[in-house]
Amino acid sequence: MSVPFVDMNRLHEPNRDELLAAFARVLDSGGFVQGHEVEAFEREFALAYGVRHALAVSNGTTALHLALLANGIGPGDEVITVANTFIATVEAISMVGATPVFADIDYQTMLMDPTDVERRITARTRAIIPVHLYGRVCDMPAIMDLARRFNLKVIEDACQAHGATDFGERAGTFGESGCFSFYPTKNLGTVGEGGMVITNDDTIAERVAMLRNHGQSERHVHVEPGFNYRISELQAAALRVFVPHLERWNEHRARVAAWYQEALGSSGLTLPANGPAGAHVYHLYVARHADRDALMRHLSAAGVGAAIHYPTPIHLQPAYHSAGGGPGSLPITEHACSEIVSLPMHPTMSRAEVDEVASSVRAFNESRQWAASAAGGGA
Numbered sequence: 447m448s449v450p451f452v453d454m455n456r457l458h459e460p461n462r463d464e465l466l467a468a469f470a471r472v473l474d475s476g477g478f479v480q481g482h483e484v485e486a487f488e489r490e491f492a493l494a495y496g497v498r499h500a501l502a503v504s505n506g507t508t509a510l511h512l513a514l515l516a517n518g519i520g521p522g523d524e525v526i527t528v529a530n531t532f533i534a535t536v537e538a539i540s541m542v543g544a545t546p547v548f549a550d551i552d553y554q555t556m557l558m559d560p561t562d563v564e565r566r567i568t569a570r571t572r573a574i575i576p577v578h579l580y581g582r583v584c585d586m587p588a589i590m591d592l593a594r595r596f597n598l599k600v601i602e603d604a605c606q607a608h609g610a611t612d613f614g615e616r617a618g619t620f621g622e623s624g625c626f627s628f629y630p631t632k633n634l635g636t637v638g639e640g641g642m643v644i645t646n647d648d649t650i651a652e653r654v655a656m657l658r659n660h661g662q663s664e665r666h667v668h669v670e671p672g673f674n675y676r677i678s679e680l681q682a683a684a685l686r687v688f689v690p691h692l693e694r695w696n697e698h699r700a701r702v703a704a705w706y707q708e709a710l711g712s713s714g715l716t717l718p719a720n721g722p723a724g725a726h727v728y729h730l731y732v733a734r735h736a737d738r739d740a741l742m743r744h745l746s747a748a749g750v751g752a753a754i755h756y757p758t759p760i761h762l763q764p765a766y767h768s769a770g771g772g773p774g775s776l777p778i779t780e781h782a783c784s785e786i787v788s789l790p791m792h793p794t795m796s797r798a799e800v801d802e803v804a805s806s807v808r809a810f811n812e813s814r815q816w817a818a819s820a821a822g823g824g825a
C-alpha cells in the first residue's frame with residue numbers, strides 16, 4: 447500500500463456539495479472581491495480567536511508583510527526570527543526594507559530559542575517574529591518577556607498553527623499581530639490562496655485594511671501607496687465551509703500523532719516533542735534520524751510520501767547569504783536540518799496508513815542493524 451504525504455481529494459470529498467453551493471452563492475451574488483463572504487469570514491475568524499480584528503488578505507506572505515508595515519517596521523530596523531522556517535517569514539522582513547537577524551532554535555522543539563534571541567538583540571532591534579513551525583506553539587511567555595523588557599513588537603507567524611493553544615492562549619494572539627496562511631495544505635486551507643492578520647489593536651487593523659486595498663481610506667481617497675492584497679470571495683466562501691471542521695481535523699491530526707508514537711516507539715526515529723495537549727496541531731509530523739537521506743530513499747522506494755521541511759535553513763539559501771553568519775553560525779538549526787524528515791500527516795489519515803509507514807521505517811532500521819552486524823561479523 448502506498449501512503450500519500452497529504453490527500454486533498456479525501457479531505458474535500460465530504461464537503462463537495464457544500465463547497466459547490468458556496469461557489470454558486472458567490473457566482474449569483476455578482477461580487478467577487480472583498481465583499482460579503484470576506485466580511486462574514488473575518489467576523490467568524492475573529493470570534494473563534496477572541497480578537498477584535500481579523501483582516502483577510504491574499505496569502506500568508508502578504509499577511510506578514512502588512513503586519514510588519516502596520517507595526518511600523520521599516521528600513522534600518524532589525525527583526526529577529528529563525529532560519530528554520532519557510533522562506534516567506536524572512537521575505538516579509540526584506541519586503542519592508544528591514545534586516546532579518548536569525549536566532550538559533552531549541553533542539554527538542556526545533557522552534558525559536560528565546561535565550562539565543564536575547565543574545566542577538568541590538569539597539570536597532572524592533573521586532574521578533576516567532577514561527578509556530580510544524581503546528582507547535584513557541585515558548586511565548588519567554589518571548590513576550592523579552593519583548594516587554596526590550597520594547598519590541600511581536601508579530602507571530604502562525605501560518606502552520608491554526609488552532610494551536612498553549613500557555614492558555616492561541617498561537618497568533620500573544621503579540622501585536624498574528625499571521626495565517628490558508629494555502630490548501632495548511633490545517634485550515636482554501637482551494638487557492640488566502641491569508642489573515644489578527645490583532646486587538648485598532649490602529650494596526652486600520653492600517654492593514656487600508657494597505658491591502660491600495661492605501662484607500664475611502665473610495666478614491668488613497669492616503670498612502672498600498673497594495674492589492676485582497677482575497678477573493680470564492681476563497682472566503684470555501685474557508686467558511688472549512689472553519690467548522692478545523693477543531694475536528696486538528697483532533698484527528700493529534701490522534702495520528704499518537705498512533706505514530708505507539709507504532710514508532712522503538713523504530714530508531716526521534717519523534718517530535720508533543721508538548722501539552724493542544725500545543726501541537728501537527729501541521730507537519732517532523733521526526734529526526736541520523737541517516738535521514740538513506741531513510742528518505744527507503745521510504746520513497748516503499749511508496750511512502752515523506753518530505754523535508756526544510757532542507758536548507760534560510761541563512762544558507764543564496765538569497766540570504768549576506769544576512770547571516772554563513773555555515774556554522776546557527777549550529778542547532780543546521781544540525782536539525784540534516785536530520786529532519788516529515789512523515790505523512792493529514793486529517794483523513796487512517797491507522798492502517800500509519801502502520802504501513804511504521805513498518806517501512808522499522809524495515810529500514812532492521813536492514814541497517816543487519817548490515818552493521820554483518821560488517822562487524824566480517825571484521
Ligand SMILES: Cc1ncc(COP(=O)(O)O)c(C=O)c1O
Nearest residue numbers: 505506507532534535605627629
Ligand atoms: C511558516 C510559514 N510562513 C509563511 C508562509 C507563507 O504563506 P503563503 O504561502 O500563504 O504566502 C507559510 C506558507 O507556506 C509558512 O509555512
